[in-house]
Amino acid sequence: MIIQGKTNKWEIVCGLEIHCQIISKSKIFSTASTKFGADANQNVSFVDAGMPGMLPTLNQYCVYQAVKTGLGLCAKINKYSEFSRKNYFYADMPTGYQITQFQYPIVGEGVVTIDLEDGTTKEIRIERMHIEQDAAKSIHDIDPHKSFIDLNRAGVGLMEIVTKPDFRSPEEAGAFLRKLRSILRYLETCDGNMDEGSLRCDINVSVRPYGTKELRTRCEMKNVNSVKFVMQAIENEAKRHVEVYESGGTVEQETRQFDAVSGQTKAMRKKEFAHDYRYFPEPDLPPLIISDEYIKQIADELPELPDAKKNRFVNELGLTKYDAAVICENKEVAYFFEKAATGHDAKKVANWLMGDFFAMLKRKNLTIEQSPITAENLGRLVDLIEQNIISGKIAKDVFEIMSETGENPEKIVEEKGLKQVTDSSTIEAIVDQVIAANMDKVEAYKNGKTGLFGWFVGQVLKESKGKANPQIVNKFIQEKLG
Amino acid sequence: MTEITQLTIHETLDGLKNKKFSTVEVIKEYIKEMEVKRSLNAYVLETPETALSQAKESDNRYFQGKERRLEGIPLGIKDLFCTKGIRSTACSHILDGFIPQYESSVTANLFSSGGICLGKLNMDEFAMGGSNETSYYGPVVNPWQQNRNLVAGGSSGGSAAAVAANICAAATGTDTGGSIRQPSSFCGVTGIKPTYGRCSRYGIMAFASSLDQAGPIAKDVRDCALLLNVMAGYDAKDSTSANLPVPDFTKVLGQSVKGLKIGIPAQYRPDGLNEEISAYWDKGIEILRSAGAEIVDISLPHTQYALATYYIIAPAEASSNLARYDGVRYGLRVDGDHLDNMYINTRTEGFGKEVKRRIMIGTYVLSAGYYDAYYLKAQKVRRLIRDDFIKAFKQCDVILTPTSPTAAFPIGDKHMNENPINMWLNDIFTVSVNLAGLPALSLPIGLSADGLPLGLQLIGKSFDEETVFRAAAVIEKEAKFERLK
Numbered sequence: 001m002i003i004q005g006k007t008n009k010w011e012i013v014c015g016l017e018i019h020c021q022i023i024s025k026s027k028i029f030s031t032a033s034t035k036f037g038a039d040a041n042q043n044v045s046f047v048d049a050g051m052p053g054m055l056p057t058l059n060q061y062c063v064y065q066a067v068k069t070g071l072g073l074c075a076k077i078n079k080y081s082e083f084s085r086k087n088y089f090y091a092d093m094p095t096g097y098q099i100t101q102f103q104y105p106i107v108g109e110g111v112v113t114i115d116l117e118d119g120t121t122k123e124i125r126i127e128r129m130h131i132e133q134d135a136a137k138s139i140h141d142i143d144p145h146k147s148f149i150d151l152n153r154a155g156v157g158l159m160e161i162v163t164k165p166d167f168r169s170p171e172e173a174g175a176f177l178r179k180l181r182s183i184l185r186y187l188e189t190c191d192g193n194m195d196e197g198s199l200r201c202d203i204n205v206s207v208r209p210y211g212t213k214e215l216r217t218r219c220e221m222k223n224v225n226s227v228k229f230v231m232q233a234i235e236n237e238a239k240r241h242v243e244v245y246e247s248g249g250t251v252e253q254e255t256r257q258f259d260a261v262s263g264q265t266k267a268m269r270k271k272e273f274a275h276d277y278r279y280f281p282e283p284d285l286p287p288l289i290i291s292d293e294y295i296k297q298i299a300d301e302l303p304e305l306p307d308a309k310k311n312r313f314v315n316e317l318g319l320t321k322y323d324a325a326v327i328c329e330n331k332e333v334a335y336f337f338e339k340a341a342t343g344h345d346a347k348k349v350a351n352w353l354m355g356d357f358f359a360m361l362k363r364k365n366l367t368i369e370q371s372p373i374t375a376e377n378l379g380r381l382v383d384l385i386e387q388n389i390i391s392g393k394i395a396k397d398v399f400e401i402m403s404e405t406g407e408n409p410e411k412i413v414e415e416k417g418l419k420q421v422t423d424s425s426t427i428e429a430i431v432d433q434v435i436a437a438n439m440d441k442v443e444a445y446k447n448g449k450t451g452l453f454g455w456f457v458g459q460v461l462k463e464s465k466g467k468a469n470p471q472i473v474n475k476f477i478q479e480k481l482g
Numbered sequence: 483m484t485e486i487t488q489l490t491i492h493e494t495l496d497g498l499k500n501k502k503f504s505t506v507e508v509i510k511e512y513i514k515e516m517e518v519k520r521s522l523n524a525y526v527l528e529t530p531e532t533a534l535s536q537a538k539e540s541d542n543r544y545f546q547g548k549e550r551r552l553e554g555i556p557l558g559i560k561d562l563f564c565t566k567g568i569r570s571t572a573c574s575h576i577l578d579g580f581i582p583q584y585e586s587s588v589t590a591n592l593f594s595s596g597g598i599c600l601g602k603l604n605m606d607e608f609a610m611g612g613s614n615e616t617s618y619y620g621p622v623v624n625p626w627q628q629n630r631n632l633v634a635g636g637s638s639g640g641s642a643a644a645v646a647a648n649i650c651a652a653a654t655g656t657d658t659g660g661s662i663r664q665p666s667s668f669c670g671v672t673g674i675k676p677t678y679g680r681c682s683r684y685g686i687m688a689f690a691s692s693l694d695q696a697g698p699i700a701k702d703v704r705d706c707a708l709l710l711n712v713m714a715g716y717d718a719k720d721s722t723s724a725n726l727p728v729p730d731f732t733k734v735l736g737q738s739v740k741g742l743k744i745g746i747p748a749q750y751r752p753d754g755l756n757e758e759i760s761a762y763w764d765k766g767i768e769i770l771r772s773a774g775a776e777i778v779d780i781s782l783p784h785t786q787y788a789l790a791t792y793y794i795i796a797p798a799e800a801s802s803n804l805a806r807y808d809g810v811r812y813g814l815r816v817d818g819d820h821l822d823n824m825y826i827n828t829r830t831e832g833f834g835k836e837v838k839r840r841i842m843i844g845t846y847v848l849s850a851g852y853y854d855a856y857y858l859k860a861q862k863v864r865r866l867i868r869d870d871f872i873k874a875f876k877q878c879d880v881i882l883t884p885t886s887p888t889a890a891f892p893i894g895d896k897h898m899n900e901n902p903i904n905m906w907l908n909d910i911f912t913v914s915v916n917l918a919g920l921p922a923l924s925l926p927i928g929l930s931a932d933g934l935p936l937g938l939q940l941i942g943k944s945f946d947e948e949t950v951f952r953a954a955a956v957i958e959k960e961a962k963f964e965r966l967k
Contacts (some may be wrong), residue, residue: 046584050806052577053564053586053685057721087802087848089825096805147821149810278848280857283691283799285721 001169002210005242009210012238013218014173014203015127015165016230018180019158020190021134021198022065028133028157029056029099036196040150048155050094055284058083062157063288065189066106066131067298069159072187072305073126075110077295081130083282088275091149092135100132100160102279106288112183113307114175115325124176125164134158159190165204165215170231177201177227178329182306186331194225201230203258206251207241216241217251221258221265233258237265309334317346326354332368339375340382348382356396360403372406373399381409394418394466422469424476427460430468431476434459445481453477486511487648488967491555491705494651498544498554505540505554505598509533512556512600516649519625524634524644526561526619527569528601536598543596551712553596558650560641561602562609563589563696564685568599572687573617574607576832577813586685587717588654588696595712600650604640607834608804609661609689612908614639615893616836624669624890625966626934632890635665641699642669646966652700652709656686658693659792660886660912663924666699667885667937670926670965672954673699674706677945678919679724681710682717688803690796691722693916701965703925703954707731710947726945734952740774742953745878749785750911759884759936762927766882766938769960770953780874780881784866785914791867792913793906794847794860800837801844807832839902868918871941880949883911885924885937911939921947923954926963935963 003010027034030047047054070077084102107129113121136154140147161180167173181192181199192199206218219237224230241251256265304312306328313324327350328334341349357378361371381398384390390398390413398409398418405412413419421427434456435442445452460473486508489497497503513530533556540554564570564582571577585593593599606616613633614622622639624632625647634643638655642665645653655662657675666673674697681696688694698709711732716725746767751760771777809815809828816831818824833841847856874881887910891898898905915922921944924937938957942950 049811051584051812052570052572052580052582052687052806053584053683055684055720057719085802087805089805089808089822091810091821094806094811096808097802276850278802278845278850278853280798280802280848280853283722284688 001171003207003238003242005246007246008242010207010238010242010245011210012168012170012234013165013206013208013215014167014234014238016163016167016173016176017202017204018161018177019134019200019202020069020161020184020192022062022131022157022159023189023191024059024061024065024157026059026061027155028059028062028131030155032155034156038152040148040152042152044151044154048094048151050096056099056282058285058288059157062131063106063290064298065157066129066159067290067295068187068302069184069189070107070110070129071295071299071302072183072189073107073110073112073129073161075126075129076108077290078104078106078108079290079292079295080104081106081288083285083288084279085282087278090135091147092138092154094136094151094154098133098135099282099285101130104287105130112176112179114172114179116175117171119321122172124166124172127162127164129159129161132158132160165206167234170234173203173234174227174231177230179306182329182331186303186305194227197225200225203230203233203237205234205237205241207238207245217253219251219253219265220255222255224258229258229260232263233265236263240265306331306334313346317341319347319350323350323354330368336368336371336375340378342379344379344382345386348386349379352378352382352399356399360399364403372404373402374406377402377406377408384409384413388420388422388469389413390418390420391466391470394420418467420469421464421467422472424472427464427468427472428476430460430463431473431480434463435480442481453481456481485648485967487515487651488965489651490701491552491651491708494555495553498540499549501544505537505544506534508554509537509556509598509600512649512651515647516600519647519649522623522625522628522643522647522649523620524604524622524640524647524649525558525601526571526573526604526617526640529568529599530601532568533598533600540596540598550594550596551708552592555597556600556651557592557597558600558603558641558644558653559589560605560638560654560656562605562656562687562689563654564687565589565599565602568602570602570687571618571813572608573605573619574807574832574834574837575618575814576807576809576828578832580813582685584685587682587719588686588713590685591712591715592654592709597712603638603644603650603653606637606639606661607837608687608800609637609656609658609694610800610836610840611636612660612664612905613891613893613898614665616834618834621893623893626670626890631893632934633668633893633895635668635886635890637661637665638673638699639665642666642671642673645669645671645699645701648966652698652705654696654713655699656689656694656696657912657916658689658695658796659916660909662697662699663912663922663937663939664886664908666924667926667935668890670935670937670963671699671701672703672706672923672925672958673697674710674923674947674950675915675921676710676714676947677724677921677942678916679722680714680728680921680945680947682715682720682723684717684719688799690799691803692799693792693796695916703923703951703958704732704735706923707735707951724945729948731947731951734948735955737952738774739770739953739956742770742775742880742949743778743878744770744775744953745778745780745874745881747780747782747785747874747881747883749782750883755884756887758930759887762936763882763884763938765961766927766957769957770882773956773960775953778878780877782867782870782874782914784863784870787863788867788914788917789906789910791860791863792909792917793843794856795864795917797840797844798848798857798860799844801841801848804833804837804841836902864917867914871914871918871920875943879943880953881941882953883939883941885911885939887911889930889934889936915941920944921950923950925954925958925961927957927961928963
């Protein structure tokens with residue numbers, strides 16, 4: 001995206017830092033539960049509360065999840081990494097420091113391919129990913145004079161993914177977040193729910209005269225909590241920079257707050273971000289050393305990721321790129337599709353899935369896991385059409401019944417007697433009957449009103465209660481009307 | 483007959499097993515003695531009721547023949563250890579009234595082996611100090627020449643004084659830069675700082691996490707060895723604890739040191755070293771030589787940087803470790819009109835001068851722009867100091883040095899108090915060991931001309947406490963140091 005200012009063309013330079021809550025039963029440095037939705041301060045150990053003499057111990061499952069995620073980002077896994085303390089005083093951090101990784105993160109450079117609206121792709125480079133603990137939650141809206149702290153979140157494992165400043169438009173950032181979320185969900189390392197705060201995004205934005213390669217002063221916006229807001233924040237912040245530069249000003253490096261209501265960003269008080277975090281190696285935890293075997297073991301267990309799946313659906317199942325991309329964005333949809341398509345006409349299954357099936361879910365307000373129609377039954381329905389057992393029209397009726405009862409389509413067709421009539425003599429008899437009863441129309445047809453052909457077909461189908469095979473019907477009418 | 487409270491742990495265990503006295507009798511004797519010697523200010527909290535009820539359980543166990551390794555042994559616990567249900571304050575105002583709901587791993591090991599807690603022992607606030615004068619509860623008085631009002635040393639001043647004064651059979655201590663060894667030396671008792679990672683730090687209030695290590699202070703080498711047997715061991719709750727088997731340290735006692743190579747570092751005999759201390763060091767050397775050990779001159783060339791390195795790394799870690807004392811969840815809270823002001827008011831009132839000084843230094847050396855010049859450089863020097871020892875231990879098996887450059891000095895000593903550096907110089911022979919993570923023991927070698935105990939230090943290879951104990955037992959036997967009655 002190029003921003004046309006009053007005097008110049010400008011280009012956006014944007015990078016993202018994304019905090020992803022790790023899916024794990026217990027916290028990253030304590031044995032307390034991470035279960036969402038518990039009463040305030042129920043999931044708290046002595047370690048999380050920063051009690052005197054308490055020590056962190058690293059949850060190995062969080063390491064496993066981080067390595068898995070790193071592999072999913074096509075990134076280098078660092079066999080040596082270290083934990084550091086980031087020191088600051090705030091009520092959401094009981095120990096006065098956050099245990100994080102600073103100089104030696106567990107994951108190094110990687111890459112994520114994003115799909116753009118014009119059908120092209122772009123590679124976004126990952127700078128690094130490290131693991132750390134989440135802070136407690138401050139609650140400011142219960143009492144006018146007091147703030148409350150919920151330590152349930154304190155110590156939950158986070159992965160912080162940092163991209164290179166590779167985004168040139170809000171759309172690219174949006175596509176990246178969707179792709180990242182999709183990858184994390186495939187990996188089952190983060191549930192990716194931005195509205196619940198399990199995926200949170202910090203944005204760094206600067207602009208530069210179009211065509212130059214310089215990097216100008218950037219501003220940061222923290223904790224923007226939806227894809228839409230991220231895109232809005234980037235666009236409006238970039239425009240603000242352009243205005244500042246074009247009116248002869250300079251952009252100051254600062255942290256700004258994104259206001260979801262106005263869509264604008266505003267400067268925060270200096271005091272709120274003038275931190276010197278005094279990072280130093282965490283003396284309570286030894287360096288984290290992982291072996292090649294460990295990495296290989298996780299790599300071998302890695303599920304097929306959305307891009308690979310998409311390419312396979314295109315190359316092996318003949319899906320269009322667009323259909324494949326839509327189906328693969330969501331892991332559950334992709335798995336459902338694959339189950340439904342196995343042994344059946346994949347393209348037809350895709351059409352049904354993206355058409356009537358999605359419409360049905362939306363109408364009934366269901367997730368795909370709650371669908372009354374199983375993947376197997378959707379596949380069977382497509383087969384019934386393909387094998388000329390029912391017509392496409394009857395299939396829609398069968399689908400409706402399936403969406404109510406969840407029954408096997410074969411059983412429905414059998415019980416309701418919806419099986420298509422393909423017996424030539426039966427169909428010929430109906431055709432003869434219709435012609436005999438409508439000689440006036442036959443006359444009109446022969447006199448050039450050829451549009452009546454469709455009317456005859458419709459009458460025959462109606463007589464057969466929709467069960468007559470349309471191709472055979474066509475053939476006989478053609479013959480009889482001459 | 484010797485008073486019960488003057489007995490070593492081994493003698494007490496013998497007496498209990500042979501039914502010479504009961505645990506309840508032992509505990510009652512100690513409680514009586516504690517009352518008599520309250521002027522020492524060694525205990526900041528006495529727990530006689532729980533001690534007596536535990537004593538009854540111990541007697542039952544003896545009766546049933548189910549006694550454990552330390553059954554019925556009365557122990558004093560340094561206030562830095564969190565003890566479940568018993569006030570634990572690190573002798574800081576900021577932890578006023580803090581009663582932990584958990585037990586430190588080291589004290590849990592001691593109590594589950596039959597050790598009985600007599601109370602919490604005085605110490606320098608958060609273990610920061612070398613004279614026990616920074617305690618919120620006031621200084622401990624050295625039981626030697628009590629009328630002279632001398633310091634007991636620090637930071638485990640209460641522990642060393644209580645052992646010397648026979649108001650506990652033994653005590654726990656912690657050692658970050660000499661806090662077990664220096665007070666042991668000042669009070670004429672024996673204490674060992676084991677290898678870093680030998681004892682779990684879980685439940686011990688952290689001063690400098692990469693240096694802190696718990697260890698015993700006791701009446702003799704054998705008691706130290708027995709206590710360390712019980713205190714040490716891998717603990718999954720401390721990621722820096724070593725997953726190594728703990729040998730029976732008492733087994734090496736009495737073994738010959740014939741052929742053992744004793745390293746004598748040139749750098750530990752600087753110009754102007756106290757002559758008496760120098761002479762006692764020579765005495766130690768002679769004892770070992772006579773016992774068949776080989777004396778080897780070694781060099782620890784980076785020794786002169788150890789103190790400066792220590793006083794960067796320890797405060798840096800402390801400044802972060804002490805951030806949790808913010809008045810929010812436990813201990814002292816001094817209100818303010820805003821969160822920041824509550825923090826400021828609480829910490830201003832809750833911390834003493836020395837603790838504040840170290841928080842300031844630590845914050846400074848970690849700050850942007852100073853980190854490389856101070857903290858990072860100190861880490862590099864720390865590695866050189868460790869490498870010195872690794873090289874030296876290619877030539878020798880154990881190193882012998884004095885523990886402290888002086889004997890106990892008067893409480894409120896002007897020279898010590900006018901400049902904190904003078905106080906810090908006390909740690910000159912002890913801090914390198916912490917920086918290198920090595921085990922080191924201090925034992926009494928004799929009395930100065932004016933009757934104060936002096937100590938020698940034995941430094942061992944990493945996880946080789948056995949050789950340290952073996953050499954210490956030989957010196958102890960020949961030194962014939964007389965404990966206080």
